Amino acid sequence: MHELVERIKNKDIRALARAITMVENDHPEKLALLSDVFSLGRRAFTVGLTGSPGAGKSSLVNRLISQVRKEGKTIAVIAVDPTSPFSGGALLGDRVRMSEHYTDPGVFIRSMATRGSLGGLARATKDAVRICEAFGFDVVLVETVGVGQSELDIMKIVDTTALVLTPNSGDVLQVFKAGIMEIADLFVINKADLDGVVKLSRLLRELVLLTADENRRKAIVKTITTENRGIDELWEKMKEHREYLYSTEEGNQKRFSQLELEVYDLIREEIWREVKGFIEEKKGLEALDLHADPYETAKTWLAKWKEEAFKK
Ligand SMILES: Nc1nc2c(ncn2[C@@H]2O[C@H](COP(=O)(O)OP(=O)(O)OP(=O)(O)O)[C@@H](O)[C@H]2O)c(=O)[nH]1
């Protein structure tokens, strides 16, 4: 077994941090490491929180950490910022928001940034979640800012995805965005102390009814993090969703699609790595001029790579 995984197994927090850096940076040993990580067979309850910038995700995470700790469980938090190439920097505010937990050995908080991982940020995040699971955390929580593709990716990564909305913003429109109703397993109306709660929750309820399958209606929970309200209910609903995943056919179906997607993602990443390596080795694109046909070029190099690959 990989030396680092041995250390992770024995709850070495520095090994944990080091392994996450390796997946973030696409270290050549990444896949071997992850395979060992997976073979430990440790699983956690994985939860995603996504929503617009400033919706209160980190404040919710902070409260959820307390909730989980109250139950005597350990928790890892991965904060993903798809807008920042640096891990750590954007999290300065969060350090303040979650400061009470930084000295708790049952809590691990880590930020991730884009930094050009081959499989993309979603892939690196999934790997980081796996590493946290291998360490033995009971709960792994991923916070990701809902911009662009990232909020749709989160559903591939975790068991339970909560979409955080607020009543005072353009968030009402958020729910009409393609795919949003589908990715969210439950909805959080945070900042429920502000005006507009009634309107937003009515709209959400209608949408939930419209899109509900027969067996499960998605929960809507109101929270006010500043007053620590609604957090216990939110945590209950999250756990209920997990129950559903592990006890019903539809839940199983969702887990199966996640697995399938992951296998395809890994294959795509691996093939891309190989083909790119092959082209670079042959300095294939260096002679390209600006009028080159990208379709033809891609086809030609794929064919060359295939020919070589079959010879092996
Ligand atoms: N009134 C009110 N303000 C809140 C509530 N929850 C969070 N806030 C405030 O909203 C602001 C943003 O909170 P964050 O927790 O940083 O939000 P976030 O979604 O993590 O933000 P990003 O990570 O930057 O996308 C802060 O000033 C919080 O104090 C709430 O329930 N009510």
Ligand SMILES: [Mg+2]
């Ligand atoms: Mg945040």
